[in-house]
Amino acid sequence: MNSLTKKIIARLLKIKPKGFVYFGHGVCDQLKSEYIEQLHITRRQLVELIEFWKDLGVEFLSMDDLLKMRRSGKSSRKPWIHFTFDDGYRNNLTTLLPVMEEYKIPFTVFVTAGLVEKQEYMPTFYIRVAVMYSQKEWECTKTGLKLTNGMNTREKQNLADKLCACYKYLPQNEGVDFINEIKNLLSPDEWSKYKSVYSNDQLMTVDELKSLNNSSLVTIGAHSHSHLIFHEHQSKSDVFYEIKEPKNWLENHLGINTKVMAFPNGTEKDYNAKVVQTVKDAGYQLAFTTHERFIGINDEDLLLPRNFLHPKAGSILKEMLKSIL
Numbered sequence: 001m002n003s004l005t006k007k008i009i010a011r012l013l014k015i016k017p018k019g020f021v022y023f024g025h026g027v028c029d030q031l032k033s034e035y036i037e038q039l040h041i042t043r044r045q046l047v048e049l050i051e052f053w054k055d056l057g058v059e060f061l062s063m064d065d066l067l068k069m070r071r072s073g074k075s076s077r078k079p080w081i082h083f084t085f086d087d088g089y090r091n092n093l094t095t096l097l098p099v100m101e102e103y104k105i106p107f108t109v110f111v112t113a114g115l116v117e118k119q120e121y122m123p124t125f126y127i128r129v130a131v132m133y134s135q136k137e138w139e140c141t142k143t144g145l146k147l148t149n150g151m152n153t154r155e156k157q158n159l160a161d162k163l164c165a166c167y168k169y170l171p172q173n174e175g176v177d178f179i180n181e182i183k184n185l186l187s188p189d190e191w192s193k194y195k196s197v198y199s200n201d202q203l204m205t206v207d208e209l210k211s212l213n214n215s216s217l218v219t220i221g222a223h224s225h226s227h228l229i230f231h232e233h234q235s236k237s238d239v240f241y242e243i244k245e246p247k248n249w250l251e252n253h254l255g256i257n258t259k260v261m262a263f264p265n266g267t268e269k270d271y272n273a274k275v276v277q278t279v280k281d282a283g284y285q286l287a288f289t290t291h292e293r294f295i296g297i298n299d300e301d302l303l304l305p306r307n308f309l310h311p312k313a314g315s316i317l318k319e320m321l322k323s324i325l
Protein backbone atom coordinates (compact mmCIF):
# COMPACT_ATOMS: atom_id res chain seq x y z
CA MET A 1 0.00 0.00 0.00
CA ASN A 2 1.21 3.40 -0.99
CA SER A 3 1.86 5.30 2.25
CA LEU A 4 0.50 8.56 0.83
CA THR A 5 -2.86 6.89 0.13
CA LYS A 6 -2.86 5.59 3.68
CA LYS A 7 -2.13 9.06 5.08
CA ILE A 8 -4.94 10.60 3.03
CA ILE A 9 -7.40 7.92 4.18
CA ALA A 10 -6.31 8.41 7.82
CA ARG A 11 -6.89 12.16 7.50
CA LEU A 12 -10.30 11.73 5.82
CA LEU A 13 -11.45 9.34 8.54
CA LYS A 14 -10.75 12.08 11.10
CA ILE A 15 -12.65 14.79 9.23
CA LYS A 16 -15.95 12.98 9.55
CA PRO A 17 -16.20 9.47 11.02
CA LYS A 18 -17.53 7.14 8.40
CA GLY A 19 -18.83 3.64 8.28
CA PHE A 20 -19.27 1.20 5.49
CA VAL A 21 -20.09 -2.39 4.72
CA TYR A 22 -17.77 -4.47 2.58
CA PHE A 23 -19.17 -7.15 0.29
CA GLY A 24 -16.93 -10.00 -0.76
CA HIS A 25 -17.56 -13.59 -1.79
CA GLY A 26 -14.85 -16.18 -1.19
CA VAL A 27 -11.48 -16.12 0.57
CA CYS A 28 -9.00 -18.79 -0.48
CA ASP A 29 -5.37 -19.85 -0.09
CA GLN A 30 -4.61 -19.76 -3.76
CA LEU A 31 -6.21 -18.72 -7.05
CA LYS A 32 -5.74 -21.00 -10.04
CA SER A 33 -7.36 -18.59 -12.48
CA GLU A 34 -8.01 -14.94 -11.71
CA TYR A 35 -10.72 -14.93 -14.36
CA ILE A 36 -12.67 -18.07 -13.43
CA GLU A 37 -12.24 -17.43 -9.69
CA GLN A 38 -12.87 -13.69 -9.87
CA LEU A 39 -15.21 -13.77 -6.86
CA HIS A 40 -12.44 -14.82 -4.47
CA ILE A 41 -9.59 -12.97 -2.80
CA THR A 42 -6.65 -14.65 -1.10
CA ARG A 43 -6.17 -15.05 2.64
CA ARG A 44 -3.04 -12.91 2.35
CA GLN A 45 -4.94 -10.08 0.67
CA LEU A 46 -7.63 -10.21 3.36
CA VAL A 47 -5.04 -10.12 6.14
CA GLU A 48 -3.31 -7.10 4.56
CA LEU A 49 -6.66 -5.33 4.27
CA ILE A 50 -7.55 -6.05 7.91
CA GLU A 51 -4.11 -4.87 9.08
CA PHE A 52 -4.54 -1.66 7.07
CA TRP A 53 -7.85 -0.73 8.70
CA LYS A 54 -6.82 -1.97 12.15
CA ASP A 55 -3.80 0.29 11.98
CA LEU A 56 -6.07 3.27 11.30
CA GLY A 57 -8.15 2.48 14.40
CA VAL A 58 -11.29 1.46 12.53
CA GLU A 59 -13.83 -0.55 14.55
CA PHE A 60 -15.06 -3.86 13.15
CA LEU A 61 -18.78 -3.99 13.90
CA SER A 62 -21.06 -7.03 13.98
CA MET A 63 -24.41 -7.19 12.19
CA ASP A 64 -26.06 -6.85 15.64
CA ASP A 65 -24.12 -3.61 16.22
CA LEU A 66 -25.32 -2.39 12.85
CA LEU A 67 -28.94 -3.32 13.62
CA LYS A 68 -28.72 -1.45 16.94
CA MET A 69 -27.10 1.56 15.29
CA ARG A 70 -29.83 1.74 12.64
CA ARG A 71 -32.58 1.38 15.28
CA SER A 72 -31.10 4.17 17.39
CA GLY A 73 -30.90 6.46 14.34
CA LYS A 74 -27.43 7.57 15.43
CA SER A 75 -24.14 7.06 13.67
CA SER A 76 -21.01 5.85 15.41
CA ARG A 77 -18.45 8.36 16.65
CA LYS A 78 -15.63 6.16 15.41
CA PRO A 79 -15.08 5.01 11.84
CA TRP A 80 -16.33 1.46 11.37
CA ILE A 81 -16.50 -1.43 8.90
CA HIS A 82 -18.74 -4.47 8.74
CA PHE A 83 -17.63 -7.38 6.53
CA THR A 84 -20.19 -9.35 4.50
CA PHE A 85 -19.67 -12.28 2.10
CA ASP A 86 -22.28 -13.35 -0.45
CA ASP A 87 -23.42 -16.74 -1.79
CA GLY A 88 -22.04 -19.11 0.89
CA TYR A 89 -18.74 -20.51 -0.45
CA ARG A 90 -17.17 -23.42 1.41
CA ASN A 91 -13.98 -21.40 1.86
CA ASN A 92 -15.99 -19.02 4.11
CA LEU A 93 -15.78 -21.83 6.66
CA THR A 94 -12.34 -23.27 5.86
CA THR A 95 -10.30 -20.12 5.12
CA LEU A 96 -12.24 -16.96 6.02
CA LEU A 97 -13.44 -18.04 9.48
CA PRO A 98 -9.94 -18.90 10.84
CA VAL A 99 -8.66 -15.44 9.78
CA MET A 100 -11.62 -13.65 11.36
CA GLU A 101 -11.26 -15.76 14.53
CA GLU A 102 -7.62 -14.77 14.79
CA TYR A 103 -8.53 -11.08 14.59
CA LYS A 104 -11.86 -11.51 16.44
CA ILE A 105 -13.75 -9.77 13.63
CA PRO A 106 -17.49 -10.42 13.26
CA PHE A 107 -18.89 -10.94 9.78
CA THR A 108 -22.08 -11.82 7.89
CA VAL A 109 -22.55 -14.50 5.26
CA PHE A 110 -25.52 -13.96 2.94
CA VAL A 111 -26.19 -17.51 1.89
CA THR A 112 -28.06 -18.79 -1.17
CA ALA A 113 -29.77 -21.55 0.81
CA GLY A 114 -31.44 -23.36 -2.12
CA LEU A 115 -28.11 -23.80 -3.94
CA VAL A 116 -26.40 -24.92 -0.70
CA GLU A 117 -29.08 -27.56 -0.24
CA LYS A 118 -28.74 -28.79 -3.84
CA GLN A 119 -24.92 -28.45 -3.79
CA GLU A 120 -25.22 -26.44 -7.00
CA TYR A 121 -22.77 -23.91 -8.42
CA MET A 122 -23.44 -20.30 -9.34
CA PRO A 123 -24.80 -19.89 -12.90
CA THR A 124 -21.95 -17.52 -13.81
CA PHE A 125 -19.41 -20.21 -12.82
CA TYR A 126 -20.93 -22.55 -15.42
CA ILE A 127 -20.79 -19.84 -18.08
CA ARG A 128 -17.15 -18.90 -17.42
CA VAL A 129 -15.88 -22.50 -17.30
CA ALA A 130 -17.88 -23.70 -20.33
CA VAL A 131 -16.76 -20.83 -22.54
CA MET A 132 -13.10 -21.08 -21.50
CA TYR A 133 -12.82 -24.87 -21.88
CA SER A 134 -15.39 -26.18 -24.34
CA GLN A 135 -13.98 -27.47 -27.63
CA LYS A 136 -17.42 -27.23 -29.25
CA GLU A 137 -18.48 -24.64 -31.78
CA TRP A 138 -21.71 -23.14 -30.48
CA GLU A 139 -24.23 -20.41 -31.19
CA CYS A 140 -26.26 -19.23 -28.20
CA THR A 141 -29.99 -19.58 -29.04
CA LYS A 142 -30.88 -16.61 -26.85
CA THR A 143 -28.29 -14.06 -27.94
CA GLY A 144 -26.89 -15.35 -31.25
CA LEU A 145 -23.39 -14.97 -29.73
CA LYS A 146 -20.93 -17.54 -31.08
CA LEU A 147 -18.19 -19.65 -29.51
CA THR A 148 -15.68 -20.77 -32.13
CA ASN A 149 -12.47 -22.81 -31.99
CA GLY A 150 -10.25 -20.01 -33.23
CA MET A 151 -11.02 -17.64 -30.30
CA ASN A 152 -8.17 -16.55 -28.03
CA THR A 153 -8.38 -16.27 -24.25
CA ARG A 154 -9.30 -12.57 -24.27
CA GLU A 155 -12.08 -13.14 -26.83
CA LYS A 156 -13.45 -16.05 -24.81
CA GLN A 157 -13.46 -13.93 -21.64
CA ASN A 158 -15.34 -11.17 -23.45
CA LEU A 159 -17.88 -13.70 -24.70
CA ALA A 160 -18.34 -15.21 -21.23
CA ASP A 161 -18.80 -11.72 -19.73
CA LYS A 162 -21.45 -10.88 -22.35
CA LEU A 163 -23.26 -14.18 -21.70
CA CYS A 164 -23.20 -13.56 -17.92
CA ALA A 165 -24.64 -10.07 -18.42
CA CYS A 166 -27.40 -11.48 -20.66
CA TYR A 167 -28.18 -14.39 -18.32
CA LYS A 168 -28.71 -12.08 -15.34
CA TYR A 169 -31.66 -10.32 -16.98
CA LEU A 170 -33.62 -13.36 -18.19
CA PRO A 171 -36.82 -14.43 -16.42
CA GLN A 172 -36.21 -17.45 -14.18
CA ASN A 173 -37.53 -20.19 -16.54
CA GLU A 174 -35.54 -18.87 -19.51
CA GLY A 175 -32.47 -18.61 -17.28
CA VAL A 176 -32.77 -22.32 -16.42
CA ASP A 177 -32.90 -23.24 -20.15
CA PHE A 178 -29.94 -20.95 -20.82
CA ILE A 179 -27.77 -22.62 -18.16
CA ASN A 180 -28.78 -26.10 -19.39
CA GLU A 181 -27.56 -25.13 -22.84
CA ILE A 182 -24.30 -23.93 -21.28
CA LYS A 183 -23.92 -27.17 -19.27
CA ASN A 184 -24.10 -29.15 -22.55
CA LEU A 185 -20.90 -27.51 -23.75
CA LEU A 186 -18.87 -29.85 -21.51
CA SER A 187 -19.30 -33.55 -20.71
CA PRO A 188 -20.16 -34.70 -17.15
CA ASP A 189 -16.53 -35.88 -16.76
CA GLU A 190 -15.22 -32.50 -17.83
CA TRP A 191 -17.57 -30.77 -15.38
CA SER A 192 -16.34 -32.89 -12.47
CA LYS A 193 -12.76 -32.17 -13.48
CA TYR A 194 -13.23 -28.38 -13.60
CA LYS A 195 -15.32 -28.32 -10.42
CA SER A 196 -12.43 -30.00 -8.67
CA VAL A 197 -9.79 -27.72 -10.25
CA TYR A 198 -11.78 -24.62 -9.29
CA SER A 199 -12.91 -25.94 -5.93
CA ASN A 200 -13.08 -22.39 -4.53
CA ASP A 201 -16.43 -22.04 -6.24
CA GLN A 202 -17.93 -24.91 -4.26
CA LEU A 203 -20.67 -23.79 -1.85
CA MET A 204 -20.91 -25.09 1.71
CA THR A 205 -22.95 -28.19 2.50
CA VAL A 206 -25.85 -27.78 4.94
CA ASP A 207 -23.67 -29.30 7.71
CA GLU A 208 -20.82 -26.91 6.93
CA LEU A 209 -23.24 -24.00 7.05
CA LYS A 210 -24.44 -25.21 10.45
CA SER A 211 -20.89 -25.38 11.65
CA LEU A 212 -20.17 -21.82 10.38
CA ASN A 213 -23.31 -20.64 12.15
CA ASN A 214 -21.95 -22.05 15.43
CA SER A 215 -19.30 -19.34 15.54
CA SER A 216 -20.30 -16.41 17.72
CA LEU A 217 -18.63 -14.10 15.16
CA VAL A 218 -20.97 -15.10 12.35
CA THR A 219 -24.39 -13.81 11.31
CA ILE A 220 -26.19 -15.72 8.58
CA GLY A 221 -28.40 -13.69 6.28
CA ALA A 222 -30.46 -14.47 3.18
CA HIS A 223 -29.45 -13.98 -0.46
CA SER A 224 -32.62 -15.25 -2.19
CA HIS A 225 -33.25 -18.99 -2.43
CA SER A 226 -31.62 -19.81 -5.76
CA HIS A 227 -29.79 -16.55 -6.52
CA LEU A 228 -32.74 -15.09 -8.41
CA ILE A 229 -32.08 -11.49 -9.42
CA PHE A 230 -35.20 -9.42 -8.69
CA HIS A 231 -35.32 -7.46 -11.96
CA GLU A 232 -38.45 -6.34 -13.77
CA HIS A 233 -38.68 -9.45 -16.00
CA GLN A 234 -39.22 -11.82 -13.04
CA SER A 235 -42.72 -12.93 -12.12
CA LYS A 236 -44.24 -11.61 -8.91
CA SER A 237 -44.69 -15.15 -7.54
CA ASP A 238 -41.03 -16.12 -8.20
CA VAL A 239 -39.83 -12.97 -6.44
CA PHE A 240 -42.16 -13.55 -3.48
CA TYR A 241 -40.97 -17.15 -3.08
CA GLU A 242 -37.29 -16.25 -3.38
CA ILE A 243 -37.59 -13.57 -0.68
CA LYS A 244 -39.77 -15.54 1.74
CA GLU A 245 -38.35 -19.07 1.38
CA PRO A 246 -34.80 -18.41 2.71
CA LYS A 247 -36.31 -17.15 5.95
CA ASN A 248 -38.28 -20.39 6.45
CA TRP A 249 -35.29 -22.48 5.36
CA LEU A 250 -32.89 -20.82 7.80
CA GLU A 251 -35.44 -21.21 10.58
CA ASN A 252 -35.92 -24.93 9.81
CA HIS A 253 -32.27 -25.87 9.21
CA LEU A 254 -30.35 -23.51 11.48
CA GLY A 255 -33.02 -22.50 13.97
CA ILE A 256 -32.40 -18.80 13.32
CA ASN A 257 -34.77 -15.97 12.58
CA THR A 258 -32.67 -13.92 10.20
CA LYS A 259 -33.41 -10.22 9.97
CA VAL A 260 -31.03 -9.39 7.16
CA MET A 261 -30.70 -10.06 3.45
CA ALA A 262 -28.67 -8.96 0.45
CA PHE A 263 -30.16 -8.50 -3.03
CA PRO A 264 -28.49 -10.81 -5.58
CA ASN A 265 -26.47 -8.65 -7.99
CA GLY A 266 -27.81 -5.66 -6.02
CA THR A 267 -27.70 -2.86 -8.61
CA GLU A 268 -30.59 -0.42 -9.06
CA LYS A 269 -32.02 -2.66 -11.82
CA ASP A 270 -32.27 -5.53 -9.32
CA TYR A 271 -35.10 -4.25 -7.12
CA ASN A 272 -38.03 -1.85 -7.21
CA ALA A 273 -40.51 -0.42 -4.69
CA LYS A 274 -42.68 -3.59 -4.78
CA VAL A 275 -39.69 -5.85 -4.20
CA VAL A 276 -38.61 -3.71 -1.24
CA GLN A 277 -42.16 -3.88 0.17
CA THR A 278 -42.07 -7.70 -0.13
CA VAL A 279 -38.73 -7.73 1.71
CA LYS A 280 -40.29 -5.62 4.46
CA ASP A 281 -43.45 -7.78 4.67
CA ALA A 282 -41.27 -10.90 4.95
CA GLY A 283 -39.83 -9.44 8.17
CA TYR A 284 -36.33 -8.39 7.13
CA GLN A 285 -35.03 -5.34 9.00
CA LEU A 286 -31.97 -4.55 6.93
CA ALA A 287 -31.34 -5.27 3.24
CA PHE A 288 -28.16 -4.56 1.31
CA THR A 289 -27.49 -3.54 -2.28
CA THR A 290 -24.18 -3.29 -4.14
CA HIS A 291 -24.28 0.50 -4.51
CA GLU A 292 -20.78 1.50 -3.54
CA ARG A 293 -21.15 4.21 -0.92
CA PHE A 294 -20.61 4.92 2.74
CA ILE A 295 -23.66 4.41 4.94
CA GLY A 296 -25.40 7.62 5.90
CA ILE A 297 -28.06 8.34 8.47
CA ASN A 298 -30.58 9.02 5.66
CA ASP A 299 -30.09 5.72 3.84
CA GLU A 300 -33.12 3.44 3.81
CA ASP A 301 -32.73 0.37 6.02
CA LEU A 302 -33.85 -1.90 3.17
CA LEU A 303 -31.52 -0.37 0.59
CA LEU A 304 -28.21 -0.01 2.38
CA PRO A 305 -25.10 0.49 0.25
CA ARG A 306 -22.03 -1.77 0.34
CA ASN A 307 -18.52 -1.39 -1.03
CA PHE A 308 -16.87 -4.16 -3.06
CA LEU A 309 -14.20 -5.99 -1.05
CA HIS A 310 -11.33 -4.99 -3.28
CA PRO A 311 -8.00 -6.50 -2.20
CA LYS A 312 -6.51 -3.01 -2.16
CA ALA A 313 -7.86 -0.85 0.68
CA GLY A 314 -7.01 2.27 -1.37
CA SER A 315 -9.88 1.48 -3.76
CA ILE A 316 -12.17 3.05 -1.15
CA LEU A 317 -10.49 6.45 -1.48
CA LYS A 318 -12.70 7.58 -4.36
CA GLU A 319 -15.85 6.88 -2.31
CA MET A 320 -14.37 8.72 0.66
CA LEU A 321 -13.60 11.80 -1.40
CA LYS A 322 -17.08 11.76 -2.96
CA SER A 323 -18.67 11.59 0.49
CA ILE A 324 -17.02 14.80 1.69
CA LEU A 325 -17.16 16.82 -1.54
Ligand SMILES: [Zn+2]
Binding pocket: 086, 087, 223, 227, 264, 265
Ligand atom coordinates in the same frame (compact mmCIF):
# COMPACT_ATOMS: atom_id res chain seq x y z
ZN1 LIG B 1 -24.53 -13.38 -5.05
